[in-house]
Structures are given as C-alpha cells and as structure tokens.
Amino acid sequence: xxxxxxxxxxxxxxxxxxxxxxxxxxxxxxxxxxxxxxxxxxxxxxxxxxxxxxxxxxxxxxxxxxxxxxxxxxxxxxxxxxxxxxxxxxxxxxxxxxxxxxxxxxxxxxxxxxxxxxxxxxxxxxxxxxxxxxxxxxxxxxxxxxxxxxxxxxxxxxxxxxxxxxxxxxxxxxxxxxxxxxxxxxxxxxxxxxxxxxxxxxxxxxxxxxxxxxxxxxxxxxxxxxxxxxxxxxxxxxxx
Ligand SMILES: C[S@@+](CC[C@H](N)C(=O)[O-])C[C@H]1O[C@@H](n2cnc3c(N)ncnc32)[C@H](O)[C@@H]1O
Numbered sequence: 001x002x003x004x005x006x007x008x009x010x011x012x013x014x015x016x017x018x019x020x021x022x023x024x025x026x027x028x029x030x031x032x033x034x035x036x037x038x039x040x041x042x043x044x045x046x047x048x049x050x051x052x053x054x055x056x057x058x059x060x061x062x063x064x065x066x067x068x069x070x071x072x073x074x075x076x077x078x079x080x081x082x083x084x085x086x087x088x089x090x091x092x093x094x095x096x097x098x099x100x101x102x103x104x105x106x107x108x109x110x111x112x113x114x115x116x117x118x119x120x121x122x123x124x125x126x127x128x129x130x131x132x133x134x135x136x137x138x139x140x141x142x143x144x145x146x147x148x149x150x151x152x153x154x155x156x157x158x159x160x161x162x163x164x165x166x167x168x169x170x171x172x173x174x175x176x177x178x179x180x181x182x183x184x185x186x187x188x189x190x191x192x193x194x195x196x197x198x199x200x201x202x203x204x205x206x207x208x209x210x211x212x213x214x215x216x217x218x219x220x221x222x223x224x225x226x227x228x229x230x231x232x233x234x235x236x237x238x239x240x
Pocket of ligand 1: 016019037060061062064065066084087101102103104119120125
C-alpha cells in the first residue's frame with residue numbers, strides 16, 4: 001500500500017496513519033472531514049430499514065462511525081471495520097461495534113451481513129478486486145451492498161485531487177492517491193462475478209448548499225444526482 005510520508009519535502013499520498021493523526025477532526029461538522037459527513041448522510045439514505053430482527057450492517061472502512069446517526073431507528077447492529085485504532089475508538093463511542101481489521105481480509109464470517117456499506121474506502125485500497133470479493137463474501141443472499149467512491153478518470157483526478165485537496169476544509173492534502181481511484185467497469189464486473197448486480201449513479205455536493213456552508217450559514221450540504229458517474233458516484237446491488 002502506498003504511504004503518505006514526507007519524502008524530501010514531497011507528500012506521498014494515501015497514508016493510513018492520516019486518520020489517526022486527524023482523529024480529533026472526525027466529528028467536527030466543519031472540520032477537515034466535513035465532506036464525509038455529507039456523504040454519510042447520502043449513504044444512510046440508501047440503506048432501508050432492516051427486514052428482520054438481529055439484522056447486521058457491516059461498515060467497511062468505517063472511520064469514526066459517521067454513518068451511525070443515519071442508521072438510527074433502522075434496526076441494524078452496526079459493525080465497523082477499520083485499520084485506524086483512534087478512529088475505531090470514536091466509532092465505538094457512537095455505538096458502532098468496532099473491529100480492527102483490513103478490508104482486504106475482513107475478520108468476520110461469510111454471509112454475516114444484511115447490508116455491507118463501503119463508503120469512501122474503495123479508492124483507498126491497493127487491490128479493488130480483493131476488497132469487492134470481501135464485501136460480497138460478507139453479504140448473505142438477498143443482502144444489499146451500498147458503495148460510494150471516486151472514479152478513475154482524468155476529470156475526477158483533477159476535481160477530487162488537484163482542486164479539492166487545495167481547498168481548505170474540503171479535502172486533506174494527500175488523502176487520495178490518484179492511482180487508486182476506482183475503475184467503474186472493474187467494480188461492476190467484480191461485483192457481478194460475486195453475484196451482485198451493481199447499479200451506479202453520479203452525485204455531487206449541492207453547489208448552493210456548499211456556498212452557504214462555506215459562508216457558515218448551513219450546517220451540512222446535500223448530495224444531488226448528476227448525469228455522470230465520472231467523478232463521485234454511489235452504487236447499490238443485491239446479492240443473488
Ligand atoms: C475516507 S475515510 C472514510 C471513512 C468512512 N467510511 C466515512 O465515510 O466516514 C477512509 C477510511 O478507511 C480506512 N482504511 C483505509 N484503508 C483501509 C484498509 N485497507 N482496511 C480497513 N480500513 C481502511 C481509513 O482508516 C479511514 O478510516
């Protein structure tokens with residue numbers, strides 16, 4: 001896995017330790033992870049209420065558990081898997097059953113999940129196919145996979161890395177490795193291979209909300225649909 005380190009003054013991106021270093025920012029709605037709050041709300045809206053008692057949602061790369069408030073009342077036991085110990089401590093404080101582990105080798109049994117959420121994680125892993133195989137392995141038949149991530153396109157590299165990482169409070173410098181952005185065709189193909197027919201839709205932050213948020217006049221920003229999946233997109237699919 002690539003690491004973000006100071007290498008002769010140069011930032012090498014996607015350092016897993018970044019999340020430990022910035023742990024104090026996770027739950028600040030106006031902190032450096034603010035966009036993740038907006039995305040967690042949009043992800044939560046894709047998760048229906050549980051259809052059976054004891055239903056489990058596995059949150060891959062759960063960070064500090066920002067999805068938790070958006071699952072309230074839906075009837076899931078929320079299990080979060082992450083590498084970052086500091087983030088997991090915060091997730092546990094927000095009601096998540098925290099499991100320290102790698103999304104490429106999740107220490108949970110096959111078919112344990114009614115829902116698997118992979119929010120803003122696939123663009124951080126060096127092996128997309130392995131991460132998808134793990135997500136699908138965890139799902140029981142009839143279970144739902146929900147994803148949001150960044151597409152491997154020149155437009156996305158420009159907007160999400162070149163631009164966003166230079167705008168204070170929108171993205172932390174070095175958080176994304178452009179080489180790890182997600183090949184949409186490979187994602188769909190790999191999910192299909194594991195029995196999940198994935199449907200994609202493009203989203204972006206509402207520009208009006210973002211302007212009000214930057215002016216300090218809105219607490220959060222809504223995600224709105226866009227006709228292209230070439231930058232930020234959500235995906236959902238049910239396992240056969
Ligand atoms: C961009 S954050 C997203 C967090 C959360 N899903 C959210 O949207 O608020 C990426 C998270 O993935 C975790 N992560 C990165 N690589 C991982 C891996 N291989 N296994 C488990 N967690 C990983 C990081 O520690 C971080 O908490």
